[in-house]
Amino acid sequence: MPHYLIQFFFMKQAYKNITCCILFILSIFLTAVAQNSDNKVRIIMIGAHPDDCDDDGGGTAALFAQMGYAVKFVSVTNGDAGHQLIGGVELAKKRFAEAQEAGKRLGVVYDVLDNHDGQLMPTLEVRLQVIKKIREWNADVVIAPRPNDYHPDHRYTGVLVQDAAYMVSVPNVAPETPALKKNPVFLYFQDRFQRPNPFRPDIAVDITSVFDKKIAGLDAHVSQMYDWLPWIGHYAEKVPKDKNERIKWLAETRKVPISTAVRTALEKWYGKEKAAQVKNAEAFEICEYGAQPDEAEIKRLFPMLGK
Numbered sequence: 001m002p003h004y005l006i007q008f009f010f011m012k013q014a015y016k017n018i019t020c021c022i023l024f025i026l027s028i029f030l031t032a033v034a035q036n037s038d039n040k041v042r043i044i045m046i047g048a049h050p051d052d053c054d055d056d057g058g059g060t061a062a063l064f065a066q067m068g069y070a071v072k073f074v075s076v077t078n079g080d081a082g083h084q085l086i087g088g089v090e091l092a093k094k095r096f097a098e099a100q101e102a103g104k105r106l107g108v109v110y111d112v113l114d115n116h117d118g119q120l121m122p123t124l125e126v127r128l129q130v131i132k133k134i135r136e137w138n139a140d141v142v143i144a145p146r147p148n149d150y151h152p153d154h155r156y157t158g159v160l161v162q163d164a165a166y167m168v169s170v171p172n173v174a175p176e177t178p179a180l181k182k183n184p185v186f187l188y189f190q191d192r193f194q195r196p197n198p199f200r201p202d203i204a205v206d207i208t209s210v211f212d213k214k215i216a217g218l219d220a221h222v223s224q225m226y227d228w229l230p231w232i233g234h235y236a237e238k239v240p241k242d243k244n245e246r247i248k249w250l251a252e253t254r255k256v257p258i259s260t261a262v263r264t265a266l267e268k269w270y271g272k273e274k275a276a277q278v279k280n281a282e283a284f285e286i287c288e289y290g291a292q293p294d295e296a297e298i299k300r301l302f303p304m305l306g307k
């Protein structure tokens, strides 16, 4: 190859490398801008199993995602006990794949922690995992179960997140992940348990417009919606074989009736007229730990309220 051609070749390569470098730096910069400077609320929902967040907050997550907000779901266990025929690594892998598909359908990031299903304990080790997840996401809002529930994994997920509520701001705890500068607002998912006290719907979100999306997210959890839950609940014979029939059936069985308390909360946030039209809702209770939002702050955190 003549000398000038070799020189041309190397110059071309150098330009290519410089362009790649600039594009790389630009992408990091744009990501940082998107994540931190746009003032958009960042939400993290934490459940015990891969499908819990979808069930209790999937509609609200889909609304946030539609507005371009960053939402993450975390499953504290890998779900490796939730099936009647398979278990262990095989099931954990299957459920991880289902969670990723559900995340894609809802527009959220789905993380699954590698703790065994059915064996979760509120240990320091898992508490540090939870603190890390909340900090890394730079969360403004954290949503988790209340610590009273029939399932020990749900109950301890509630305890673990409560235990993280103050610690996320303490720099000397888990110092490898920078502490949050401001304490997030911690909320509870809605549940039906009455003792020691019933769930109080402080915030109610109209999810009617995204209910189909929520169901599409749940439909991704095939091993749960169509195998395990019907089997353990003794209604396996009711699951339709046809794909479209299944989704219709799922929508019927996953519909949560709107209680009087939730309807009253909807009226507060949307007005009587609009609240009367709501067909599907998700509600949340403000946890006593973490930042305590006033009405204006709740409207800032949940901009879909009233719309």
Ligand SMILES: [Zn+2]
Pocket (backbone or CB within 6 Å): 048, 049, 052, 151, 154
């Ligand atoms: Zn669960």
